[in-house]
Amino acid sequence: MEDIILEVKHICKYFGNLTANDDVSLRIRQGTVHSIIGENGAGKSTLMNIISGIYKPNSGEIYVKGNHVVFRNPNDATKCGIGMVHQEFMLFPELTVLENLMMGFETKKFGGFLNKKQAARDIQDIAEKYGFSIPLDKKVSELPVSLLQQVEIVKILYKGAEIIILDEPTSVLTPQGIEGLFQAIRYLTKQGKTVILITHKLKEVMEISDYITVLKNGVVTGNLKPEETDEHGLANLMVGRQVLFNTKKQEKEIAARDIQDIAEKYGFSIPLDKKVSELPVSLLQQVEIVKILYKGAEIIILDEPTSVLTPQGIEGLFQAIRYLTKQGKTVILITHKLKEVMEISDYITVLKNGVVTGNLKPEETDEHGLANLMVGRQVLFNTKKQEKEIAEPILEVKDLTALGSDGIEKVKHVSLSVRKGEILGIAGVAGSGQGELIEAIFGLRNPENGTIIYKGEDITMASPRKKREKKIGYVPQDRISTGCNVHADLIENCIMGYHVAHKFKTPWLINKEEASAFTHSVVENYQVKVQDIHNKIGELSGGNIQKTIVGREFSQNNDLLIIEDPTRGIDVGAIEFIWQKIIDVAQKGVSVLLVSHELGEVMELSDRILVMYNGEIAADLENTPELDEKTIGLYMLGGKS
């Protein structure tokens, strides 16, 4: 058993009425990677800020190597060997890497001058020891993100950190960068350092962690090892969808026998002694079904049972449902997945706006028929992979060339076209010119060369306002600095960019009622969690800010949406939600130009994928099921041409 290097006991932290951490206890073992996971707002960052001395807890204690410590400021934590790499890097862009590393811990000579040579030697030794290589004389603003992260890690190592806290380190990295980071983490722990990883990417958690702690609403909901669980189990602990299953102790044994009988009768096999938190999602559903059978149910209502299941899980569930009905039970299935309805149902009732619009059998109809009944009008039934060749292009970019902010050509003779109702994904390693391309298309950057044709009209030099008037919407990559005004309230942010182009305006003043009505609709339709629409948007969590921005752009009847990294750094629930909205608008015939640095996102959503490499389109691929990440990855790195 490894030594416990850090222990926090019963930490509570409140911000006003909000409980950020409620009785959180944690043990971190030396030389391990300990992941702290949870949705946004679960209290991960608060906990880490307490451990690194930025916040003071309202109650609770921290022990480092068995000694009780009280941190008055970050320096105290540093002295105890705790260093944190923040999600937003704590670096000085105008200063050199060496100066950055020295800041606050200056090596001196002649009683007051900076001893840069000595510091550089010390840092180089540390960097070599832990396998990093960073250029000390370059300015931080000149380095790529992945190197900045190394700089941050070397910085805290240089300050003597034993415990390294990484806050969402992978959100800014390419797949290769992540691999490199993980190697570095493994190397660090081998050398006896301890790494605390804060993230909400479950895949990475499963890959790198020795121990996992799950936080939800400020409370620890699980302490486990990766081999004891899987991604679904973790997701459940984070989101907390499953219901806890409790029976009284004294009745336990009898109950166990009864339950086992029931389970066997209906063909389920569930482990009764395991904690629910340890079970995969598909088993949890069986638990739920057995639970209601045990309570003597004759009619079993399943509310959207397939939304949390894998394809295998769905097959298993359907078998169970068939078996139940054979035994004389009745099953009511609530779903909006038409394929499943057609597969499993004996009878179908369609509801629309609270009214029954149809009562039929599956053999009397098909998916289109059902969809019509549900939506109430004839709709084009598009699944994602369906061909949309008939549609004419809405946006055509021809031979576009644009310079980056440093005057270097970042977009080189790019031509592309987006068709009506199509989701065109652009993949590529960060800095391949996607950002500049989008800015040039939306009018934030003047192209050097080329034309942009939208609905048959040349809009190459049109300003963003003109483009908004022509129904082009834009969800920028950086929601904080470009997407919204953090100091303005929700109403102002919701009409931002549309205050002129679309209504919201009496002849001279803003039409307050119209604006707040619109804001209310955005908040409602996009499930923005906010107490009052007069609150400042900066007070919301990242996911909610993003939902607001997406809501603003999606609710304006735009014909073309330009979307950049719509789900960067937000939690699983919000990602799912935004993805669904993107698919929904495309279904309605809106064209989407999607740029994302998450390859998974591009592959999940796009009809067609362009891969950018070094400012050029390296590949134009139909997003068929055969297309795999490796092929795209190769294009992203310039491996094919």
Add this chain to the structure above:
Amino acid sequence: MFQLLFSISTLSAMIRLSAPIALAAVGSAYGHKAKIFNIGLESYVLTSAFFATWGSYLFENAMMGLVFGVVSGVVMSAVFGTFVLHFKSDPIVIGIAMNLSAWGFTTLLMYNIFHTRGSVMDSRIKSFSTISIPLLDRIPFIGSILNNQNALVYLAFLVVVIAQIVMYKTPFGLRIRGVGSNEEAMQSAGVSVLKYKWASLIVTGVLAGAAGTCLPLCGISMFTENMSAGKGFLAVSAARIGKGDPLKSFLACLIFAFADALSVGLQGFSIPSQLVLTAPYIITVLVMCLTNLGELRKESV
């Protein structure tokens, strides 16, 4: 006329006139690096010019004038800092308020203490003397430009060199630059942002005080109403042109001082004197434009 441009007298005047602007500009450079926009510098210079005159008058000693000037500069900085750093006031508003009130304030004090209007001249006001540096006078041309300048002029040169070293070679300078670059990172490095913002303000105050002292005590031994006459503004411009680098800011000061010196010489020609007197300010605008041309090109949108 061309001869006038680079004549010994013009260049020598340039060196002499650059001293007050350079001192204030180096002070402003420290503020610039710490990201404090201190438009109130003009009021520092004017106020300390008055107090330097008074100190010199009271003690009949130029050194005491410098002490008075520096202290009043620091007090002005303290006022500015209290409002901006603690009451979170807008630095531009505070700066403008201080500039406008400094004129009235010094004129009022002048009337109450010296019982005169317009200007103060008194034999008890002692100036710093000129210094002759051995060997320097042997160098032709350069020697006659640089030698026999006022003690404060040499002090200003010394300050520029020291400021440059402190800014780039000491932990203090590193932290000042850090504060201006990223305050959050500063906090996470365990350095107090407030402390170093105050430190930069104090440096600004001390140097602006010395700059103010240059005006009455560099030979003329008199104080006149609104004596600073925009020198503080020029210093702020110089610091911004030099992007907070003391040496570069000093070079910008030399350009302004040259224009200033030239305007004195050009008054002998048949050019309208008003036009000549605007030369330093027109040059400010031109220099600002030229130094920013490169960036304008980069950010062409």
